Amino acid sequence: RIEERLAAVEYLVKETTLRNELVLHIKQAGDVERLAAKVPLKKINPREVLQVARGLQQTETIKALSVSSSNAYLVRLADSLNPCRYILEKIISQINENPPAAINKGGLIRTGINAELDELRDIASGGKNYLLELQQRESEATGINSLKIGYNNVFGYYLEVTNLHKNKVPESWIRKQTLTNAERYITPELKVYEEKILGAEDSILQIEQHLFQELLNELQDFISPMQVNGQVMAVIDCLCCFANNALQFNYKRPQIHEGDELSLTASRHPVIERNLPPGESYISNDILLNSSNQQIIILTGPNMSGKSAILRQTALITLMAHMGSFVPAASASIPLTDKIFTRVGASDNLSGGESTFMVEMNETASIINNLSARSLIILDEIGRGTSTYDGISIAWSIAEFLNRSPHKPKTLFATHYHELNELEERSSGIKNFHVTNKEQGNKIIFLRKLAPGGSTHSFGIHVARMAGMP
Template sequence: ELRDIARNGKQYIAKIKNDLTRETQIPSLKIGYNKVFGYYIEITNAHKDKVPDHFIRKQTLVNSERYITPELKEVEEKVLSAEDRSKALESDLLEELRVFAAGFTEVVQEAAAAVAKADVVQSFAEVAFRNGYVRPEVTEGDRIEIVKGRHPVVERTLPSGEPFIPNDLMLDNAEAQILLITGPNMAGKSMILRQTGLIVLMAQIGSFVPAERAQIGLVDKIFTRVGASDHLAAGESTFLVEMNEAANILNNATPKSLILLDEVGRGTSTFDGLSIAWALTEYLHNYAPVAAKTLFATHYHELNELESRYDRIRNFHVRVQEYQGKVIFLRKLVEGGTDHSYGIAVADMAGLPAAVIARAKEILANLERHSPDVREPGVGELIEGESGADAGMAGADAGKATAIETTKEPSTSYRHKKADVSSIKTQQPIHPSTQMTLFSGPAVSPSVEILLEKLQASDPDRMTPIDALMLLTELKRLQDS
């Protein structure tokens, strides 16, 4: 009743007005409201003689008089207080129900836990049945072996008819603690890291896993350093965020942990990033308290050198092939390192102008020869007034591209071999000179380096005669030494 009055208060007042109009035979009778009297009945002076005796006069106006009745006051109280009274009544009923239900708390919680467990198990079973998952072998050991593992999300979101390429993977604290995964952009390195982490996590929560077979040694933590993001509100750059996360991993990992690293060091200069990635890998291998199973995806191909230096580091790469100048991603993880990232090919796929692609290929070729000269007249150089298409054709006609995919085994020597891009490129060993490393290049005397640095730091336009004399004296001393 209270809810009905609160929702339909105007209808109640209108009903009373109609009833009073019929009773008094006063067609101009009105019911109004103000904050002083509340609801009142207003009757014009022309009908004063028809006012019933039970009307109580409250106010006299120039052309009318205002009245109230006990019935109108009763309805007014109900209408004005109905909402508050209904809320109070609901609260009392709810409190009464809560106190009653509290006596069954333990039973309700046990029932909820049983329903939740049944819901989880049923969900695991349905997903495993629909998607072809298998029961993993979960052990107390340090070995993670996955045969034909798949990414549980990506395989369900691929376009119709496009198969997911499964991959094998084995991590072992005694033999293959760290896997260095190199390969082109877009080849699937990051997805392999993610699917490995998901498979391990799914196995440890009691789910079947997307693989043909899986042996999962229990891990105490899964650490990830994947993706690139900054934290501008805290004044942290992308690289600082990356280093904070890497520090957290190195300070908290244990030999029972699983670490997934994706291109650590890419947020700074090449040599700084390579040095950090190299030192981080050595630390994870050599420092026993944090010697965790690690997957490290990187474009620093120089890290392949680590396999020949350390017992528990293995090189892997994601295969690709090039056919008629186009990169074909095979998505297959195979043993051995690679020396190419196909960055220019990916840029071409993204739609960069042909002139930019041609010039990039020319500069890359010069850099691979360790030549500081990135300008060869007539080949790919952008000339004022020349269109992007013309420059692209000039760069494309300048020469044949070398075979792109290469692999390197730990004991294999490298030879350089060119091939026409019109045929399918197969994996070809290449000579180390095509890849700048930390271990090649002419040695420079430390004193010469210091001399050059001082010359570069000096500004003749700002030097006083005495400053110039002191600099010459110091340079002479360095030269004599």
Template sequence: MNTNDNNSSCKKKEDTPLIKQYNNIKTKYLDTILLFQVGDFYETFGEDAVKCSKTLNIVLTKRSNIHLAGFPCHSLNTYLPRLIQSGFRIAICDQLEEPKKGKNIVKRGVIELLTPGITIDENILQTKHNNFLASIHVEKNNLGLSFLDISTGEFLITEDKKSNVLQYLKLFNPSEIIFQRKEKNFFFQLLKDKYYTYLMEDWMFDYAFAYEKLISHFKTNSLKGFGIENLKLGIISSGVILSYLHSTQHFNIQHISTIRRIKKEEHMWIDDFTFQNLEIFHSLNKEGVSLIKVIDQTTTPMGGRLLKNWILFPLINLFHIEKRHNIVQELYANKPIRLFIKKKLKNIHDIERIISKMTTRKISPREIYILHKSLISIVEIQKNFLSQKSKILIDFGKSFQDCSLVSNIIMNTIEEDPPHQIEKGKGNVIKIGISKELDEIRILYFSQKEYLKKLCIKEQLNTGITNLKIGYNNIFGYFFEVKNSKKHNIPSVWIRKQTLTNVSRYVTEELKNYELKILKAEQKMFFLEKKILNHLIHKILEKIKPLQKNAKKIAELDVLYTFSNLALENNYVKPKINQSLKINIIKGRHPVIERQFISKTAYIPNNIIINKYNQQILIITGPNMSGKSAILRQTAIIILMAHIGSFVPAKYAEIGLIDKIFSRVGASDNISLGESTFMVEMNETANILNNLSKRSFLILDEIGRGTSTYDGISLAKSIVEFLYKSKFRPLTLFATHYHELNEMTLLFKRIKNYNISVKKINDNIIFMHKLITGGSKHSFGIHVAKISGMPTKVISRAKEILKTLSKKKP
């Protein structure tokens, strides 16, 4: 969705001062919905009003031929997320002063500009998901690509081939993409309105300009310390992101304290087809369950986001994989520390997003105090780890940064469990003893009841009116209230303000002066609390990097603790990862499917033995519903889980490092693009065959079934032969209905036949879901049709036709 549309202002023959002011501001935000504060409402005009009315389902009116739609200011948090999630840019234009008598128009100005990719609003963000803004710079056949989550400060950069741009976008799923205006035709055709996009002027995509932006922001002399100095195209894309933030009035971004390179060579490559086919993040069926839904038992939002990141980018560094496995092993074997971690993680909140809100000064006193409580729990975790006998846990404990100064300054400044915001007349955020001036003003302010009581008694004695009272309302402020029967006792210096049926109300010079004093005290108290709170925020922000490092360590601990829990609850085993070119999985299980069974022993486990030397390709035959696809998927998922640091659902698993997982499983028509099932199948298969490596692992299911039988068999055989003869010798599981492929094992020694066992009793079949050696000679298609509920006449006729065809078969 592109929003660089011209949005006309509301120009009429004789504009009112309000509309003139609106038009002057709107000319700077033609591509943006302008929420224009008018009193207690946010109003929209013209095309903005039409869009808001439709999106928010609010009333659209017309006045002087101008469309209007609005909502109360206090409902902003309700309506704003809906506008942002619908893909609109929003400029919030507030009244910057109180309305004054005699003044024609109130001063107004845009205080914030929000887009789908730039928001820290918790009503818009999903707690366990990043909200990325992407920037792309293309030159010839290469691209620079950057991703920024302003809500967490994560800033990523990479360079790659132009043809891989969609792969990155599908992995990161950015909420907004910015790119060069001159490349709009390429991107509009490529993205096809699937993403919210925004065009940037061509002159902004300048290397020197971008480089200067980055070193100025990070306060460095070069970008060498980030390891990105040689990424020219990536630097341009990153610099444009910073320019975009500034153009949208986001200047307080010191929480973006580092930039990290995405190194493809350090991570397993999994394409979006494979993530989809393996149902990692989303199930292919509406009622199905994805892998992440099963394994994401993280406690903190930071842990949830990190788990997804680990799945997107599995490790291929043996040392780092084993390091994760070893920590999981320690936690797995240590019940007391697991219980302790579980308890403490519940007290740790989203530190990353708290910090980002702090930089923009949009943080509440309560959130600052929550940061303090989170830091206390981190200190307790660190102390516990340092007291352990395990060197692994001690080293993990040492990796935490010392943030005691931050915790102490919050504890010593803010009252325990403060309100969400500083309110005038409340004075209950800052602790006593922080400011002598504030303490004195508080004494004055909160002693007003006592003062007024004494004043009332004094005037009762002076006037002889024993039932004299002091009251207050928003119109007159403080006043003396006297029954009309006692009006003759009122001193002449008293000023009458109001006469009612039974009583009259008066003010005196002393009462007016005291009220003014109280009002000034209220304002001063509010001002001082805000000033002290801002100073506190400034002191905390001096420790941004240690705070962010601790947030990362807690997220890491959360994920590793989750892995240990999963292993215990589901009987997972620690895999042996090595440099070998083989995979040995004994009694492997599908982590999602097995959870659907009531009994833990109901799922039938299977062995997969595969290597480069004598079992490179396993051809697996068997009927539909027998479990071929499940075995393929579970093997790939077990490999993936092992590489992210998790234990795996098996009795034993030895896995040589895999750097790419490819899959071609199931039908996936793309009718909207005019592509048939067979075309999609061929596209995905071509992608696999053109990107093989020495450590690739492939699962291929029913290749060639989308065309005629002979074409399908020919293609399937040719593909298997290609994989066999490839210099890379990729480890492959190849499921098929084509029994003709079984004969390939006679010609190629590294191809082995397996089948899913089926037991036939009379005219019925039972699926055993067990993988056994040897090829299957029957598809049992008619039997599968029978148990699916196909009419008996159809089944009987199918058997007759099968007999006829079998006799004709040469």
């Protein structure tokens, strides 16, 4: 699986046009999984439903682009994508192009979907035209040329007929009011229309809400494929991101193997190198760890020299390689690793009644009790939270335990206890390295380059002076 991802990243590095198109369409698809999660809760609004459809349209394009590629992993991922044509077409055909954010705002259903809705909209927006048509039709049917339609608050809409023509009034008309020169009538059609025009807005809202709920009910059947789409697009997006990083930051493809040797050439810290001042380049370092002759590196050097950065970049590069990403190194040969253990930094757990030293010991014990032959262990200044004598004893015994363990886990051990340099002579597989520095008068210059051999000075006083201590 790791090699599969690495091959896909390498393919996307070379296929710039395909990568850019995939990134563009994934961005336009929106947050597919978040929208899918809103559907069963009925908390999705009309704009989001339309975005679901747009996401499905982008899914179709992404599927076509990936299927046409020559990378087997991308083709297999694309095979899992489902554009859900039925619900896609239904949403596009029913929801307006610019729907409101809330259902109760109205205007979210397209014209031509529901005949009653279209009629009510015509009534609400073109009521006067309908009344004129009705007046013209009734006038022609009865021969009453002076017929007119009016409205009052007592009995609503009515037909007014002058006394001259009242003998032409059909029997189906109902007389409601008699005036000096005219009589007022209502008809069943006029009353039905009156109810429609007065309740048109409410009815429009109810019908739209009903149609929208029906659409959401159908959409629920497609939640599962939509979630799969979201997950697959996330994987493709991640692979494209890895490819972009590889090009932008000069990362190289690592070699993953089933042996036990970890070899990094010109390795860099992926975060620190991005935050360096302009014009300053990161000092790269080579790392070699194996179970035969260099299982544990005891790393010494001044404070502020970059020991922790070397430890962390080794762990990060191993992790990045197992993710399927290219790594910040000129070359990297990395064994399959099941666990990366780290004991870095200082923190306490006062609420749990644990001091900084107790937390450190708990974490170290967890490492020792759970390591394996394929583990990578990063230890930074173990034992510093207690007295010097006790700290050296603990650090020494941990290094010896790891060295004598049948699993022979690969270990980087940074320390200021220079006494640990003696372990190289006492135990095979333990090697001393230090981070180089240069003294100029009373100043110290950190060269940040890893070199064989132990260091005998930590230059803590010099670092304190740099920090502004009087």
